[in-house]
Amino acid sequence: MSLADFFSPISISDFCSGTDFYSSQFGKSIAAYEESFPDLQSPELKPHLVLIGVEEERVSVNNMGTKKSPDAVRKYLYNLYQGDYQVRIADLGNIQAGATVRDTYVALKTVVEELIKLDMTPIIIGGGQDLTYAQYMAYEGLEQRVEVAVIDAKFDLDQENGEETALTSNTYLNHIILHQPDYLFNLSNLAYQTYLVSKESVNMYDKLFFSTMRIGMMAGRLDQAEPLIRAADMVSFDIGSIRASEAPGNANAFPNGLYGDEACQLARYAGMSDKCSSIGFYEYNPTFDPMGHTASLVAQMIWCFIDGYYNRKNDAPLVPKSAYIIYRTTLENDDYELVFVKSKKSDRWWMQVPYFGSKSINERYYWVPCRYEDYQQAVAGDMPDLWWKTHQKLQ
Structure with a gap:
């Protein structure tokens, strides 16, 4: 089975705001899966970054509609202008929801694992944040200890039921932490809001020597979060971590949270990390975003990740x-x-x-x-x- 079998094609003309894209817009340079699947093997054409849409929303708690997010974000992303570097980006299209949610997870896991093995960095546009579990599962076959950074207003775990907890966007961390074999080295939860997190959950993080950073610790000092993001192999970004006034496109949005420019800066930190090999943007819901402001913000966050990627310093590992x-x-x-x-x-x-x-x-x-x-x-x-x-x- 080839990677193309997991995807449905897209139509670039649906994302163009005019008759055609300008030469420096992403829409002109992204190799998208329309009629033929992008070439991922040729040394001259092999992309550095790969866009993946996932149309899965079935266990996105109280946020039905997230499956429409990939194309809604593309509408803004394709019209952005690239920075002063030559991008090599492929858009593989959308992974459609499988017969079961587990089928979708297997598809996403397989795709992400294969892309990382090919030395490409997947940018996932979900879907519910439960897809973070599939993103994490992709590292199982890579035989390495994994560090995960989650940017979220709360901790998505259930301490009441432990191993018996069903996998949803609110409990996927249970399944990552308890997964066997255990290849999780560290878990960082950034931008959480204290009144949304139980003291038992914070104590559990401390006992496991995981890392946390409150939104208050990051206010006006966003660089405090940079080392935790730089340490991560994979990053999961919940759009619900951004305040409702900045990103209304989420049924579970809160009045407090990150500002839009702060979210963009965190995405850029992830892009600049020599270690980050995948990132996912989850829980955006176009149903609650009639003006497209949140879709535009997510597109700009992806732009910042791309910009960070092409400005990597390659100073890790620490040689010479x-x-x-x-x-x-x-x-x-x-x-x-x-x-x-x-x-x-x-x-x-x-x-x-x-x-x-x-x-x-x-x-x-x-x-x-x-x-x-x-x-x-x-x-x-x-x-x-x-x-x-x-x-x-x-x-």
Whole structure:
């Protein structure tokens, strides 16, 4: 079975606001599946980024209508102008809802896994956020530990029923956390709102040494979230994390949340991450977006991800050493030192967390993206929380 068998074609003319696209608009440069499936093998034509629409809404809780989102977003995305770089983007069309929701998950998992193996970055336009589970499943066959970043106003898990919880857009994290085999290294939940999250859920994240960041911690300091996004292999963006006044196209929208420009900046952080190999934009519902403002915002978020991708600094992994400045500091009453590195190219920081002999000689330490403030904290003699959490997971 080829990848083309999973997709239904689209019609580019449906997304053009005029008679034709201008030469620098995305609509002119995206290789879309209309009559023939894009060439994903040719070295000259092989795309860097791949758009995937998913028409699945059956377990998107209280938000029926999300299956219409891929084409609604394309209508705005195709009319945007690309930056000062030559894009190579393919649009494979839409994965239609399978006979069961599980069928859709299998299709999306298979497609994303194959694209990552071909060294292409999928950009998924859903559908409900339960599709994050299929996005995560794509990494199972890649034989690596996975870090997941979820941008959401709440934690989509059910602590009452645990393993018995049915998979929906409100409970998909249960299935990611409990999935066997376990290849989840870290889960970060960004932009959550405290009054939408139970204290039991926050405590569970702490016990598992997962990362969280409240919306209040990000207000006016969005760069605080950048290291957590830079550490992620995959990113899942719930449009419900954006305040209703900025993105009304969601039946579950809240009055508070991210501003539109903040959402775009977070998407750009994901694009700039050398590690991010897939991203999904979920829970947009055209039914509640008659003016198209939310579709336009999602299109601009995708533009920012693309812009970040083509501005990657390629400073991870951390070689050669000459491209970095190394800082060492010792905590009080500790026998070992903390090692930090700063990229001369991007001014981004990492810290070294040792395995302490629990791994092979080739895996003596783990590099964790961090902030300058983590280095300052270590210099002041305090153990950075991020170092401690990472160390516990490496035991």
